[in-house]
Amino acid sequence: xQTVTQSQPEMSVxxxxxxxxxxxYDTSESDYYLFWYKQPPSRQMILVIRQEAYKQQxxxxxxxxxxxxxxxxxxxxxxxxxxxxxAAMYFCAYRRxxxxxxxxxxxxxxxxxxxxx
Amino acid sequence: DAGVIQSPRHEVxxxxxxxxxxxxxxxxxxxxxxxRQTMMRGLELLIYFNNNVPIDDSGMPEDRFSAKMxxxxxxxLKIQPSEPRDSAVYFCASSRRGIEQxxxxxxxxxxx
Numbered sequence: 327x328q329t330v331t332q333s334q335p336e337m338s339v340x341x342x343x344x345x346x347x348x349x350x351y352d353t354s355e356s357d358y359y360l361f362w363y364k365q366p367p368s369r370q371m372i373l374v375i376r377q378e379a380y381k382q383q384x385x386x387x388x389x390x391x392x393x394x395x396x397x398x399x400x401x402x403x404x405x406x407x408x409x410x411x412x413a414a415m416y417f418c419a420y421r422r423x424x425x426x427x428x429x430x431x432x433x434x435x436x437x438x439x440x441x442x443x
Numbered sequence: 444d445a446g447v448i449q450s451p452r453h454e455v456x457x458x459x460x461x462x463x464x465x466x467x468x469x470x471x472x473x474x475x476x477x478x479r480q481t482m483m484r485g486l487e488l489l490i491y492f493n494n495n496v497p498i499d500d501s502g503m504p505e506d507r508f509s510a511k512m513x514x515x516x517x518x519x520l521k522i523q524p525s526e527p528r529d530s531a532v533y534f535c536a537s538s539r540r541g542i543e544q545x546x547x548x549x550x551x552x553x554x555x
Contacts, residue, residue, distance in 0.1 A: 371546035429541035
C-alpha cells in the first residue's frame with residue numbers, strides 16, 4: 327500500500343522569507359501524481375500544486391514550487407516570499423496513475439505552517 | 444464558476460438521530476468523493492462515484508453510513524443512527540477525469 331509521510335508537524339517562517347515543507351512517499355508504481363493541498367483556518371482544502379511522475383521538470387505555481395526527486399521518493403514544497411495568508415495546514419497527497427480505479431488520494435498527516443510577521 | 448457546494452456547514456445532532464449531508468459537485472465533473480477528517484485519523488476517503496456510480500466504498504466505516512448520487516448534480520451522505528464517534532468534518536470533492544480533486548468547504552458534524 328502507498329504511504330505518504332510528512333515528518334514536520336509544525337514549521338514557522340518569517341514573513342517574506344522562504345520555507346520548504348517536506349514529503350516522502352512509498353510506492354512501487356512508476357506512474358503516479360503528487361499534490362500539495364493547503365487547509366487554512368477556514369478549513370477549505372485548496373489545491374496548491376500538482377506534479378506528474380513522468381515529468382522531470384518541477385512544477386511551479388507563482389510563489390509555490392516543488393522539488394520532485396523521483397528516485398528518492400521525495401516531494402517537497404517551497405514557498406517563496408511567504409505571506410500572512412500562507413498560514414495553513416499543508417497536506418501532501420499521492421494518487422496512482424491515470425487508469426480507471428486509481429482515483430483514490432492518499433494524504434500525509436500534514437504540516438502546520440505559521441507565518442511570523 | 445461555483446465550486447463544490449456542501450450543506451449544511453454545521454450540524455449538531457443527538458446520538459441516534461439520522462444525519463444527511465449534501466453535496467453539489469462542480470458542473471461537468473464526472474467524479475465525486477466523500478472524505479472524513481478527524482484529528483485522530485486525518486483525512487479518510489469514505490466512498491467515491493464516477494458518472495453517478497459508486498466505484499469504491501471500502502472506506503465507509505459501517506452499515507450506518509450510506510451514500511447516493513441520484514444524478515450528476517447531487518450526492519448525499521447519510522448516517523443512521525448517528526453516534527458521538529461520527530463527529531468530524533465531512534468533505535465532498537469533485538474531479539474531471541479523476542486527477543485533480545476540488546474540495547467543498549466541508550460540513551462540521553457534532554453528535555452529542
